[in-house]
Amino acid sequence: MILLLLGSVRTHLEASTISPELSDHGHRSPQTQTQRGNKKSLFPMSTAKFQRVVLGKLVDLIEEVKRIGRGVENEGLERQVPTLRNNKELDELEGKLQNAEQRALLVHLLAKVGGKNIKDATNKIMDRLFTNRLMATFNMKGGGHKKKRAFRETEVYAVVKEAVIRSDQSATESAVDRAMADHLKQAPGRSGGGGF
Incomplete structure (x- = not known):
């Protein structure tokens, strides 16, 4: 369920047309301000790109935890229950x-x-x-x-x-x-x- 939800959020973010100049709250993003002032950026990517990257990593992490959990559960039962x-x-x-x-x-x-x-x-x-x-x-x-x-x-x-x-x-x-x-x-x- 979580994976489906995150997958649809990822697809939505990739397809959305968020303005790179404004953040979610209507403020100029640090990258836009630094582009105008020719200063080094505190945030090297736009908010939309950052969200896509973070959600992608989260989906990968959830899948890895599930994979590891299945292996541990199956192996643990054999090792933890002694045969007397x-x-x-x-x-x-x-x-x-x-x-x-x-x-x-x-x-x-x-x-x-x-x-x-x-x-x-x-x-x-x-x-x-x-x-x-x-x-x-x-x-x-x-x-x-x-x-x-x-x-x-x-x-x-x-x-x-x-x-x-x-x-x-x-x-x-x-x-x-x-x-x-x-x-x-x-x-x-x-x-x-x-x-x-």
Whole structure:
């Protein structure tokens, strides 16, 4: 929108017939006064030309900022969301999540992963955070004959749930819990899951 507006302003300024002798306020421009007095000019170009140059530079700057922003956003998500491979890395992340800013940042980044529905968003977020081998060591409540760790008792559980709910406004806590439980249950059978 801004680019269209600035482009039309640039076109308008190039096509306009502003008198080089008078500025916007009806005063003689410094260049005109110096031409008559043969003095050095404080402003080497007319007001109209100056406006065209400045608006052109502004359009170029806006385009460059947008280009850089797109690249940073795509690269940042990959680098900032860790893929946890073992319980030690999970425990380190759990410690970092005690900081409210770190927690909010991770929720924000994971919500951007998104998905076409609640289950898809949950699966994609969990796959971004964990390897299948690590997920295979969890279930929602813990225990069982394989002595699995309780995912529901981790800080990451709450972060994943919040991210899914933020990414899909129709998501409920119980629907996200079911999707997480199912994804953890299927982890041993997926590539790298280890068959726990």
